[in-house]
Amino acid sequence: MFTVQQHDATMPARAGMLKTVHGTIETPAFMPVGSLGTVKGIDPDELQSCGYGLILGNAYHLYLRPGHTLIAEQGGLHRFMQWPGAILTDSGGFQMVSLADLCRITEDGVGFKSHLDGSWHQLTPELCMDIQVALGSDIMMMLDHCPPYPSTESQAREALERTTRWAHRCLAVPRQDHQLLFGIIQGGVFPHLRQEAASQLLELEFDGYALGGLSLGEEKATMFQIIQDVTAKLPLDRPRYLMGVGLPEDLVEGVCRGVDMFDCVIPTRHGRTGWLFTSFGRVLIKKAQYARDEGPIDPDCACPVCQRYSRAYLRHLFVSNEMLGVRLNTLHNLWYYGTLMSKIRNAIRHGQLQEFRTQFYQARDPHGQDVSSDTVCV
Amino acid sequence: MFTVQQHDATMPARAGMLKTVHGTIETPAFMPVGSLGTVKGIDPDELQSCGYGLILGNAYHLYLRPGHTLIAEQGGLHRFMQWPGAILTDSGGFQMVSLADLCRITEDGVGFKSHLDGSWHQLTPELCMDIQVALGSDIMMMLDHCPPYPSTESQAREALERTTRWAHRCLAVPRQDHQLLFGIIQGGVFPHLRQEAASQLLELEFDGYALGGLSLGEEKATMFQIIQDVTAKLPLDRPRYLMGVGLPEDLVEGVCRGVDMFDCVIPTRHGRTGWLFTSFGRVLIKKAQYARDEGPIDPDCACPVCQRYSRAYLRHLFVSNEMLGVRLNTLHNLWYYGTLMSKIRNAIRHGQLQEFRTQFYQARDPHGQDVSSDTVCV
Numbered sequence: 001m002f003t004v005q006q007h008d009a010t011m012p013a014r015a016g017m018l019k020t021v022h023g024t025i026e027t028p029a030f031m032p033v034g035s036l037g038t039v040k041g042i043d044p045d046e047l048q049s050c051g052y053g054l055i056l057g058n059a060y061h062l063y064l065r066p067g068h069t070l071i072a073e074q075g076g077l078h079r080f081m082q083w084p085g086a087i088l089t090d091s092g093g094f095q096m097v098s099l100a101d102l103c104r105i106t107e108d109g110v111g112f113k114s115h116l117d118g119s120w121h122q123l124t125p126e127l128c129m130d131i132q133v134a135l136g137s138d139i140m141m142m143l144d145h146c147p148p149y150p151s152t153e154s155q156a157r158e159a160l161e162r163t164t165r166w167a168h169r170c171l172a173v174p175r176q177d178h179q180l181l182f183g184i185i186q187g188g189v190f191p192h193l194r195q196e197a198a199s200q201l202l203e204l205e206f207d208g209y210a211l212g213g214l215s216l217g218e219e220k221a222t223m224f225q226i227i228q229d230v231t232a233k234l235p236l237d238r239p240r241y242l243m244g245v246g247l248p249e250d251l252v253e254g255v256c257r258g259v260d261m262f263d264c265v266i267p268t269r270h271g272r273t274g275w276l277f278t279s280f281g282r283v284l285i286k287k288a289q290y291a292r293d294e295g296p297i298d299p300d301c302a303c304p305v306c307q308r309y310s311r312a313y314l315r316h317l318f319v320s321n322e323m324l325g326v327r328l329n330t331l332h333n334l335w336y337y338g339t340l341m342s343k344i345r346n347a348i349r350h351g352q353l354q355e356f357r358t359q360f361y362q363a364r365d366p367h368g369q370d371v372s373s374d375t376v377c378v
Numbered sequence: 379m380f381t382v383q384q385h386d387a388t389m390p391a392r393a394g395m396l397k398t399v400h401g402t403i404e405t406p407a408f409m410p411v412g413s414l415g416t417v418k419g420i421d422p423d424e425l426q427s428c429g430y431g432l433i434l435g436n437a438y439h440l441y442l443r444p445g446h447t448l449i450a451e452q453g454g455l456h457r458f459m460q461w462p463g464a465i466l467t468d469s470g471g472f473q474m475v476s477l478a479d480l481c482r483i484t485e486d487g488v489g490f491k492s493h494l495d496g497s498w499h500q501l502t503p504e505l506c507m508d509i510q511v512a513l514g515s516d517i518m519m520m521l522d523h524c525p526p527y528p529s530t531e532s533q534a535r536e537a538l539e540r541t542t543r544w545a546h547r548c549l550a551v552p553r554q555d556h557q558l559l560f561g562i563i564q565g566g567v568f569p570h571l572r573q574e575a576a577s578q579l580l581e582l583e584f585d586g587y588a589l590g591g592l593s594l595g596e597e598k599a600t601m602f603q604i605i606q607d608v609t610a611k612l613p614l615d616r617p618r619y620l621m622g623v624g625l626p627e628d629l630v631e632g633v634c635r636g637v638d639m640f641d642c643v644i645p646t647r648h649g650r651t652g653w654l655f656t657s658f659g660r661v662l663i664k665k666a667q668y669a670r671d672e673g674p675i676d677p678d679c680a681c682p683v684c685q686r687y688s689r690a691y692l693r694h695l696f697v698s699n700e701m702l703g704v705r706l707n708t709l710h711n712l713w714y715y716g717t718l719m720s721k722i723r724n725a726i727r728h729g730q731l732q733e734f735r736t737q738f739y740q741a742r743d744p745h746g747q748d749v750s751s752d753t754v755c756v
Binding site for chain 1: 414415416417418419420421443444448451452458459460669670672686687688690691693694695697698700701702703704705706
């Protein structure tokens with residue numbers, strides 16, 4: 001189901017194909033986040049036009065609303081949301097900890113108070129699998145115990161060991177033949193714990209491996225070191241998925257360290273706040289300097305927004321809190337991310353990843369005011 | 379610029395063509411409201427797919443934000459919002475009274491405190507014309523004095539007489555050759571004042587006549603009687619525009635009484651609140667009865683929403699406060715209104731308006747729970 005077609009000569013980066021019953025996805029790939037059965041404001045045709053064949057759903061959110069049994073009755077999540085491509089569902093372990101009003105993690109699973117109505121729920125590894133089977137996910141994620149950042153070493157160890165025990169339980173739950181299941185490697189910011197977590201999961205029969213618990217506030221350099229060390233340990237023939245990451249530069253750096261899949265709310269959420277991505281850095285559309293700017297967001301962008309609308313109009317929509325602005329900003333950002341991944345894949349296939357990476361950073365003017373403030377340790 | 383092509387045999391209804399430099403519009407026509415330079419959540423292609431060639435802008439809103447001079451610098455409102463069709467701009471007299479924090483009407487014009495930042499502005503009939511000239515409107519509306527409902531006869535008389543004096547001032551302002559200017563007939567709910575207002579405006583050179591100050595809370599029967607009486611007095615060769623009206627049944631009844639043009643926020647605003655229009659009455663999508671309903675909003679609707687999505691999914695989006703739901707609901711409602719007007723025009727052209735009207739009401743189940751509660755005096 002996963003084949004690597006091209007390895008980079010000098011870095012662990014690779015280009016491959018991930019087969020699902022809802023289409024084959026070229027990797028490295030970015031997955032837009034559609035937690036509640038919709039990528040906010042964007043329809044399936046638009047997602048496809050941006051080059052996406054795989055998007056994210058969320059078991060926690062869909063379990064609470066509208067309920068996984070309801071979605072199963074409606075023919076599964078693909079049919080419910082009319083998405084013809086593939087779907088990876090996150091287990092929701094992270095959301096329970098971050099969103100729920102109250103959350104108690106025991107050996108049995110995660111008990112939490114719904115952020116919607118305060119009702120009490122207990123999500124076990126088994127229920128979490130059942131939910132994702134009911135949704136009809138192409139790629140299911142195991143329920144993991146994601147420790148907060150910062151955590152002590154003993155907290156991180158407890159979480160990773162529990163994650164391994166839950167991994168066994170998740171694998172024991174029957175799923176449909178075509179449904180892939182990925183394990184999640186925890187271990188906080190402790191290199192030896194990450195190695196331990198990877199070793200334990202590698203003994204099990206997962207279809208792919210995710211790195212969880214990153215981009216939670218640790219230094220970028222720490223994150224990239226962990227990614228590099230962990231992917232070095234993972235089998236070459238299984239996809240690696242870096243969860244919840246990140247900015248464009250994080251995708252470039254993740255790929256260079258052997259990551260195949262990414263998801264993040266950044267292109268959609270930042271779009272809603274008027275933070276637009278371009279090859280030359282970010283454009284904060286609310287700025288007064290764009291009030292009379294007749295040009296597109298990015299003159300080099302071929303997206304339907306840049307082909308049609310001026311910065312002046314987009315700024316007006318943003319300042320006026322108009323929904324069309326949110327929609328257009330989101331569409332542009334998703335197009336940017338989709339195109340970025342396409343360029344990365346092409347660079348790998350042509351043996352030019354390092355050149356691409358250099359150009360990627362050169363295109364950003366370090367003296368310009370619009371370059372992202374998050375500098376990256378390359 | 380306006381030609382009536384077909385008169386109904388038994389009612390004052392007519393089908394015609396309104397020519398603008400941005401296209402010819404078949405009448406009777408409904409105009410979606412895009413006060414701030416966008417029909418909320420909907421893009422120009424979608425508006426055209428719903429059959430619209432003429433939409434509404436608002437001088438008050440655009441004067442305050444982003445400013446009419448800015449829009450003029452950007453090549454006018456059509457180019458700014460990338461709308462290839464025609465635009466009618468309302469003068470904003472009604473919005474100043476209803477939205478501004480404070481509003482003082484004098485002979486000079488309307489003084490008001492911006493609802494955005496509390497700044498003080500004075501909008502004269504002349505400035506109001508200048509704004510609409512700057513925007514590049516195809517159809518401009520005169521600044522009128524719209525009395526609130528209820529008003530005393532003397533208040534209504536004062537407003538209509540001032541409106542007539544302002545009409546003279548608006549007509550005296552130079553505008554581009556292709557820009558049409560419509561007069562607005564006031565007079566409250568007093569039949570003789572409406573007649574007086576119409577008489578006064580008919581002596582002037584307006585390209586069309588609007589009925590203002592209706593649907594403000596008066597009885598439907600009162601409104602329809604006024605419409606009927608006023609249109610009977612208007613020249614056959616000028617378009618008649620009923621401002622701010624209304625529900626589907628109001629459009630049918632308005633057409634039967636000789637109205638050619640309508641605008642209203644109902645399809646867009648109701649869409650945002652989950653009130654969906656169908657041939658059999660309204661669907662309130664939030665209702666629990668739709669939670670597992672696999673059918674479309676309206677089985678007889680050819681819109682992209684009904685062709686693709688289930689009521690269950692739309693309800694989920696609505697209940698989850700998801701932006702895609704607002705967008706899809708709005709698109710469906712605009713399609714419904716566009717299709718309704720198309721059916722009305724066809725009925726007039728084929729001499730079957732009365733049959734259409736009968737079927738329109740028969741299709742609604744009076745015993746069903748989903749029929750609009752606003753019953754209409756036919």
